[in-house]
Amino acid sequence: MSLDVRVRSRLSPRFTLDVAFTAAAGTTIVFGASGSGKTTLLRLVAGLRAPDEGRIAIDGRALVDVDAHIDVAPPQRRVGFVFQQLALFPHLTAADNIGYGLSRLTAAARQARISAIAQSFGIAHLLGNRPASISGGERQRVGLARALVTDPDVLLLDEPLSALDHETQSRIIADLRAWNEQRRIPILYVTHSQREAFALGERVLLLRDGMVAADGTPEAVLNAPSHESVARLAGFENLLDAVVVERRSNGGVMVVRLAGAAVDLETPLMSFESGDRIRVAIRAGDILVATEHPRGLSARNVVAGTIAALSRQGAIVRLEIDIGVPVEVHVTPTATATLDLQTGREVWLVIKTHSCHPVSAV
Amino acid sequence: MDWSAIALSVRLAAIVSAVLLVIGLPIAYWLTFSSSRWRFVFESIVALPLVLPPTVLGFYMLVALGSRSPLGRAWQTWTGHGLAFTFEALVIASILYSLPFAVQPIAASFAQIDRTLLEASATLGVGRLRTFLRVVLPLSIEGVLAGAVLTFAHTIGEFGVVLMVGGNLPGVTRTVSIAIYDDVQAFDFASAHRTALLLLLFSFAALASVYALMRKPWAVAPLS
Numbered sequence: 001m002s003l004d005v006r007v008r009s010r011l012s013p014r015f016t017l018d019v020a021f022t023a024a025a026g027t028t029i030v031f032g033a034s035g036s037g038k039t040t041l042l043r044l045v046a047g048l049r050a051p052d053e054g055r056i057a058i059d060g061r062a063l064v065d066v067d068a069h070i071d072v073a074p075p076q077r078r079v080g081f082v083f084q085q086l087a088l089f090p091h092l093t094a095a096d097n098i099g100y101g102l103s104r105l106t107a108a109a110r111q112a113r114i115s116a117i118a119q120s121f122g123i124a125h126l127l128g129n130r131p132a133s134i135s136g137g138e139r140q141r142v143g144l145a146r147a148l149v150t151d152p153d154v155l156l157l158d159e160p161l162s163a164l165d166h167e168t169q170s171r172i173i174a175d176l177r178a179w180n181e182q183r184r185i186p187i188l189y190v191t192h193s194q195r196e197a198f199a200l201g202e203r204v205l206l207l208r209d210g211m212v213a214a215d216g217t218p219e220a221v222l223n224a225p226s227h228e229s230v231a232r233l234a235g236f237e238n239l240l241d242a243v244v245v246e247r248r249s250n251g252g253v254m255v256v257r258l259a260g261a262a263v264d265l266e267t268p269l270m271s272f273e274s275g276d277r278i279r280v281a282i283r284a285g286d287i288l289v290a291t292e293h294p295r296g297l298s299a300r301n302v303v304a305g306t307i308a309a310l311s312r313q314g315a316i317v318r319l320e321i322d323i324g325v326p327v328e329v330h331v332t333p334t335a336t337a338t339l340d341l342q343t344g345r346e347v348w349l350v351i352k353t354h355s356c357h358p359v360s361a362v
Numbered sequence: 363m364d365w366s367a368i369a370l371s372v373r374l375a376a377i378v379s380a381v382l383l384v385i386g387l388p389i390a391y392w393l394t395f396s397s398s399r400w401r402f403v404f405e406s407i408v409a410l411p412l413v414l415p416p417t418v419l420g421f422y423m424l425v426a427l428g429s430r431s432p433l434g435r436a437w438q439t440w441t442g443h444g445l446a447f448t449f450e451a452l453v454i455a456s457i458l459y460s461l462p463f464a465v466q467p468i469a470a471s472f473a474q475i476d477r478t479l480l481e482a483s484a485t486l487g488v489g490r491l492r493t494f495l496r497v498v499l500p501l502s503i504e505g506v507l508a509g510a511v512l513t514f515a516h517t518i519g520e521f522g523v524v525l526m527v528g529g530n531l532p533g534v535t536r537t538v539s540i541a542i543y544d545d546v547q548a549f550d551f552a553s554a555h556r557t558a559l560l561l562l563l564f565s566f567a568a569l570a571s572v573y574a575l576m577r578k579p580w581a582v583a584p585l586s
Binding site for chain 1: 476478479481482483484485486487488489492496497500501
């Protein structure tokens with residue numbers, strides 16, 4: 001099955017969603033900052049909002065086609081939707097929530113379907129409970145089960161796991177993957193979490209200002225951003241201004257000089273010319289910290305600096321290292337203690353060539 | 363105490379409450395969920411009896427129900443007698459007069475329902491009528507009951523419209539508030555006291571049950 005979307009929808013005088021893509025069976029991650037049009041896209045597919053122009057079709061069956069005056073009502077679309085706030089019916093038990101869309105079945109058939117999906121999602125023991133009396137992760141599973149049990153042709157998920165801890169997220173992602181191995185329907189999964197994108201996505205569609213800004217595998221879109229705004233979205237903490245000083249085509253690398261610091265970094269060779277002003281995107285977790293000048297490393301970039309600030313945030317310690325410009329580095333609390341990292345201490349940063357992503361700075 | 367007047371008032375209030383429940387639900391639904399730009403006009407019409415003097419409403423009702431009006435004539439041909447000064451006229455007038463007391467609490471409780479629940483229902487393949495029965499109604503049952511109780515209480519106590527449209531025919535249009543008025547006119551203060559106290563207690567009990575149902579302060583203020 002495949003979902004074909006080409007629509008325009010004007011949300012305000014200054015914002016128009018204008019996207020065209022085909023989602024094959026499997027999970028397509030819809031990634032983007034808030035206000036980029038992700039939720040609107042899902043609402044258009046579900047029929048909760050009408051587009052101004054264009055067509056949405058599942059395997060050639062039009063759900064909406066503005067030119068042909070087709071607009072199938074949401075109940076007839078066979079599009080499952082898991083809302084960000086879940087929208088479980090508070091007055092119904094988990095079982096009645098899951099069975100809500102199955103009223104055409106006989107009571108016995110409905111019961112069988114509810115039990116089967118509850119088993120596979122590990123919620124069989126709480127079928128008699130109302131949403132208010134179960135945990136967040138359990139509610140999430142009920143919400144997923146309620147949408148999946150109706151056997152939709154397309155599944156839409158609007159940040160369904162954003163409120164959960166990582167462990168619960170991983171388990172639900174595994175359940176969802178297992179479910180779709182058998183069904184093979186197109187799933188549009190809205191998130192702004194890279195973890196979820198990498199764990200679930202076969203493909204990432206990056207929305208920016210209502211347009212598809214990038215489209216490819218999670219690695220291609222999120223790990224090798226081509227554009228500064230993409231890098232920012234993809235969670236690159238460091239975006240450093242730089243100028244290309246040398247291209248070494250035979251080595252497949254180039255050298256860039258950071259603006260405001262007399263520091264050269266080696267990066268993968270990209271289609272920039274010497275003298276181009278670019279930015280270098282580096283993840284804070286991809287930078288190593290050494291308290292002595294390291295030797296004999298394969299990593300090409302070793303830069304001296306001073307710890308300017310240090311703060312703990314949950315399981316990570318954020319270091320701000322001054323190398324002429326501030327650079328954010330994440331280390332573990334244990335590393336901080338073992339190396340006796342503290343403000344004012346001189347350190348060396350070690351960065352692999354392929355952890356430095358040159359992006360155009362426009 | 364004028365038991366026949368009390369019985370008449372209770373019968374009137376029961377009929378009016380039942381009818382208003384049936385027509386109040388769709389009106390409240392439309393007022394809550396419609397995106398029509400003319401919604402404010404209909405909201406104003408529904409709320410009109412709250413501010414209109416009962417005599418004004420009663421006067422227009424009398425004109426509309428009289429033997430020279432199309433409705434009055436149709437009634438005359440159909441039943442063989444006029445509509446004005448009958449129990450049926452009281453019912454029609456009371457329905458209009460109590461409309462906001464039924465519609466507003468119901469609409470207020472509809473408005474508190476998370477719209478996403480209705481969207482979730484639609485994406486699960488369930489149409490609007492079934493969504494109304496399975497989600498909207500169960501989640502606003504307190505407001506619906508409050509609307510019914512308020513309508514009942516308001517109809518029991520109405521006076522001006524009844525006097526205009528129904529007159530004062532014992533056993534036909536003589537309601538409990540008219541009975542009190544008559545007692546006072548006849549200086550029968552003891553009888554007036556008894557009936558008035560009964561109405562007072564009843565009204566308090568009705569309001570207390572509404573507030574207990576809604577569990578929110580001032581939930582039934584007419585224009586809330």
